[in-house]
Amino acid sequence: SQTIHQWPATLVQPVGSPLSLECTVEGTSNPNLYWYRQAAGRGLQLLFYSVGIGQISSEVPQNLSASRPQDRQFILSSKKLLLSDSGFYLCAWSRTGTVYEQYFGPGTRLTVT
Amino acid sequence: KNQVEQSPQSLIILEGKNCTLQCNYTVSPFSNLRWYKQDTGRGPVSLTIMTFSENTKSNGRYTATLDADTKQSSLHITASQLSDSASYICVVSDRYGGATNKLIFGTGTLLAVQP
Numbered sequence: 001s002q003t004i005h006q007w008p009a010t011l012v013q014p015v016g017s018p019l020s021l022e023c024t025v026e027g028t029s030n031p032n033l034y035w036y037r038q039a040a041g042r043g044l045q046l047l048f049y050s051v052g053i054g055q056i057s058s059e060v061p062q063n064l065s066a067s068r069p070q071d072r073q074f075i076l077s078s079k080k081l082l083l084s085d086s087g088f089y090l091c092a093w094s095r096t097g098t099v100y101e102q103y104f105g106p107g108t109r110l111t112v113t
Numbered sequence: 114k115n116q117v118e119q120s121p122q123s124l125i126i127l128e129g130k131n132c133t134l135q136c137n138y139t140v141s142p143f144s145n146l147r148w149y150k151q152d153t154g155r156g157p158v159s160l161t162i163m164t165f166s167e168n169t170k171s172n173g174r175y176t177a178t179l180d181a182d183t184k185q186s187s188l189h190i191t192a193s194q195l196s197d198s199a200s201y202i203c204v205v206s207d208r209y210g211g212a213t214n215k216l217i218f219g220t221g222t223l224l225a226v227q228p
Contacts, residue, residue: 043218104156
């Protein structure tokens with residue numbers, strides 16, 4: 001069976017500090033991978049998606065970047081965090097060639113102070 | 114513009130009661146609609162998925178309906194339990210498929226079941 005992991009679960013970082021959130025998927029090959037952000041009272045906002053190693057598509061211009069160094073590893077980064085980067089970050093995966101059936105990770109709660 | 118709107122924003126019910134959550138969408142061409150349950154501080158978990166040709170789908174005490182003509186869906190929860198307290202998110206995708214298409218998420222209905 002497939003599982004998706006995210007860490008850390010919670011993170012408190014000062015403004016201007018760097019960020020690295022990691023997501024890994026087990027039990028599948030060549031998944032599509034996604035990063036979402038969920039602000040309080042808002043719907044999920046797609047930030048990045050990837051269909052393969054090194055292939056990243058950005059949905060919203062912002063202070064964040066993503067990388068996929070391995071087939072089942074997806075990393076969300078920032079060089080300098082802003083207060084507006086606070087939120088709940090979710091990683092998700094879907095099988096190759098489809099976006100409909102997305103499976104979400106447990107999420108990371110990021111608070112920028 | 115493709116949008117998914119949910120109502121009510123929040124709902125409080127007593128344990129054992131039934132409730133119905135609503136989802137209206139403007140996504141076109143429509144492919145499928147999914148309801149997710151998201152516990153506080155956790156990732157969403159899929160409850161049901163319906164395609165254009167389906168008008169009802171059940172998963173235990175959860176029953177989703179879809180009217181593709183009026184572009185409306187509802188999620189009915191029967192005999193609610195305390196563990197049903199969560200945010201319920203309606204998600205719609207269009208017919209094009211592939212990773213380049215995005216799911217359109219509603220903002221969710223926050224359900225609180227009280228003893």
